[in-house]
Amino acid sequence: MATDACSSKMMALEFKSTTLTVPVLLLVSNDLTDIDHQLQEKVAQAPEFFKSSPLIIDFQKLTSQNTALSVQEIVDLIRQHGFMPIGIRGGDESQNKEASALSLPVYATHSQNTPPADKKPEKIMPAKEADNTPPENRLICQPIRSGQRVYARGDLIVTATVSAGAEIMAEGNIHIYGSLRGRALAGVLGNGECRIFCSDLQAELISIAGIYQIRDDLSSYPAHKPVQISLDNQTLIIKDI
Numbered sequence: 001m002a003t004d005a006c007s008s009k010m011m012a013l014e015f016k017s018t019t020l021t022v023p024v025l026l027l028v029s030n031d032l033t034d035i036d037h038q039l040q041e042k043v044a045q046a047p048e049f050f051k052s053s054p055l056i057i058d059f060q061k062l063t064s065q066n067t068a069l070s071v072q073e074i075v076d077l078i079r080q081h082g083f084m085p086i087g088i089r090g091g092d093e094s095q096n097k098e099a100s101a102l103s104l105p106v107y108a109t110h111s112q113n114t115p116p117a118d119k120k121p122e123k124i125m126p127a128k129e130a131d132n133t134p135p136e137n138r139l140i141c142q143p144i145r146s147g148q149r150v151y152a153r154g155d156l157i158v159t160a161t162v163s164a165g166a167e168i169m170a171e172g173n174i175h176i177y178g179s180l181r182g183r184a185l186a187g188v189l190g191n192g193e194c195r196i197f198c199s200d201l202q203a204e205l206i207s208i209a210g211i212y213q214i215r216d217d218l219s220s221y222p223a224h225k226p227v228q229i230s231l232d233n234q235t236l237i238i239k240d241i
Contacts, residue, residue, distance in 0.1 A: 024089075025078070026058040030069040032077055039081045055083045056107060060090025071098040135172060144168060144182070156186075164204060173197070179223075185212075187231075196229040197241070211236055 029035065043050045055078060062069055075085050087105035088095065096106045135154030144150055144158060146165030156170035159177045166182035168174060172194055174186045179200035185207040187194030192209040202223045205214050208231040218238075221227065226241040 023053060024056045024058050025083075026061060027069065027074070028061050030062060030067050032073060035074070036077055036080075039078070039083075043081050051082050053083055054086045057085055057088045058090050059088060059092070059095055063090055063092050063095075069095070071095050071102060071104070075102065075104070137172070138170075143178070146182070170194070176200075180206075183207075186229075192231045194231075197226075198229070199226050200224050201227050201238070206236065208236060 027035070057071075057074060057078070059069065071088060071091070078085050085104060087107050088099045089107040091099065091106065099106050136152065137154040138150070138152035138156050140150060140156070140158045141160060143160040144162045144166045146163045149167045150156065150158075150169070152168075152170040152172065154170070155172040155175065156168055157175045157177075158168065161178035162168055162176060162180045162182045162184065164181040167185070168176075168182070169185045169188050171189045171191070172186070174184050174194075174196045176184065176196070176198045180198045180203045182203065183205040184196055184198070184203060185205075186196050187209040188207075190209050192211075194208055196206055196208065200223055201218065201221055203215065203218060205212055206218070206229055207213075208229065211231055211234055213236050221238055227238050228241050230237050230239075
């Protein structure tokens, strides 16, 4: 008896909605030379953090001032600094058409991150919009290796090492019971009350609610000592536990 080919097929793919933190570049000038210099300065502060980072380009301030800027030119410039533009928002009709011709999505101006599959934009920074989905704490018991990214909608607990080149992000607190050698970002939706607890601070970057310090800023803190990191008056405070 013949078997139904459709019923015997294995599923090849599945669509899922997710929440990703995507930086937004808000343009306030169309001077490409100034933009180039300032991007260079910003990337120099944390080259590994910005390397191959996706980016949404926001034209809304330029649009409100009737200031023209070529999408192609700003995209080419941004790519020279290692960013990966994934769309624009706030552009005029001409810029939106140019973005579409470059296969770049055009997002709604009130969105600050990549819209999920249902096309309902969700603000990522600096404040969280109303969301009825309860936070989901996450426990990771194996090492997080270089190149891996982990995201938690609540608190994130890691009982192993976070390797250099790895990135962990949480909407809540972060607890690391191994060594932190990569990047840890807590309170990514803008909650400045969040904290990072770490048994061994050797991080490339730490951040709470978008306020960050890089490895050079952390050199004065001894490794192999438990610390807690909090945010006070837009400054990261690192204290022994």
